[in-house]
Amino acid sequence: MPSPSHGSYSKKAVDVTALKDIHKRESLKYKKLMAVLAAAMALTVLVSVSMGDARISVFETTGIIIGKLFSADSLMYSASPQNTSIVWDVRLPRILTGMIVGVGLAVSGSIFQSILRNPLADPYTIGVSTGAAFGAVLAIYANIVIGASVLPVMPAAFIFALLTLTVIIKIAGHNQILNSSGLVLAGIIVSAILSSGISLIKSMAGEDVGAIVFWIMGSLFAKSWSQFLIALPIISICCIIAHSFADDLDILTLGVSEAKNVGVDANKRMRMYLVIASLMTAVCVSVSGVIGFVGLVVPHILRIGVSAKHRYLIPLSAMLGGTLLCLADNISRLMFAVEIPVGVITTLIGGPFFIYLFMDKKAKGGIL
Structure with a gap:
């Protein structure tokens, strides 16, 4: 007859095995979903590149892209020089830039929602985007x-975004300790000051204010390979780092005290994620202007409908965010007689969703 201790050991072994099986099935399910979203994003990019005033078939578009990537001229024999230029020099850099901006906004949104413990938070909550917008507007006005074009807009936006983050951390930090309420309040204060500065510059611009307004509204018009190749490595590295510490981010959503109880340096991790998310936001805003609601809608939908675990949430947000912004850009450039800023489209889509979140949180007794 087995001893009680032996029976207890066997039961624990069975429990561990069952947990491993559950984890394996869960991991397989999310990997399949990631594969589906990755395929959807790739297909969206391919179809988007083939769409426009000059209709180019998906087959011809694929041949041009592969031919250019691998220097295989035989794959481009049926494509005219004009179509090759349209695909490779005009449409593809724009679509890929939109994709990587969508990735950055969605992932940074998921991080901000976690460290601020607020489902209504997004990449623009703490004011970093306003800092980037102020830098860009200042550069545009100086050039006018x-x-x-002496002062480049993108570096100016990026530098002012990082300066804004530094000021916000300085204001919000108390004895070198950060908290979500302090970050939000500091962001509101700094954002209000910078918004006033933007309004002042717009009033001084006079008849040339159109260039400033168009940039602030968020646009992917005339994006180049250089902008994509600057944004790609920064956003990719930030996403990889964020995913590497995804378990710590799960713990931070429980609160600072709970994180400390399990041995996580909450203040250090919060600063790290704050810098990562703000860096991605700064890059996105400096490339495309202010494009709202992608960082709010995408991670929130995935938290509710798929998983709140960041090892899955971060890559899924990246794929869905990139796909969503590509689709929004297609609407902005194809469905109207005149191209309108993609930021307008994302706001029209995300605005009603934000109202729904607000009312739902209010009904449940939540405080914004």
Whole structure:
């Protein structure tokens, strides 16, 4: 007859095996979903590149892209020089830039929602995007005054975003300790000041205010390979780092005290994720202007409908965010007589969703 201790050991072994099986099935399910979303994103990019005023078949588009990537001229024999230029020089860099911006906004949104413990948070909650917008507007205005493009817009937006983050951390930190309420309040204060600065510059711009307004509204118009190749490595590295510490991010959603109880340096991890998410936001805004609601809608939908575990949430947010922004850009450039900023489309889509979240949180007794 087996001893009680032996029976207890066997039961624990069975429990561990069952947990491993559950984890394996869960992991397989999410990997399949990731594969589906990755395929959907790739297909969206391919179809988007083939769509426009000049209709180019998906087959011809595929041949041009593969031929250019691998220097295989035989794959481009049926494509005219004009179509090759349209696909490779005009449409593809724009679509890929939109995709990587969508990736950055969605992943940074999922991080902000976690560290701020607020489902209504997004990449623009703490004011980093306003800092980037102020830098860009300042550069645009300086170029208007000088009469030449002397001050590049993208570096100016990026630098001011990082300066804004530094100021926000300085204001919000108490004895070198950060908390979500302090970050949000500091972000509101700094954002209000910078927004006033933007309004002042717009009023000074006079008849040239259109260039500033168009940029602020968020657009992927005339994006180049250089912009994509700058954004790609920064956003990719930030996503990889965020995913590497996904378990710590799960713990941070429980609160600072709970994180400390399980041995996680909450303040250190919060600063790290704050820098990562803000860096992605800064890159996105400096490339495309202010494009709202992607970072709010995508991670929130995935939290509710799929999983709140960040090892799955981060890659899924990246894929769905990239796909969503590509689709929104297609609407902005194809469905109207005149191209409108993609930020307008994302706001029209995300605005009603934000109202729904607000009312749902209010009904449940939540406080924004």
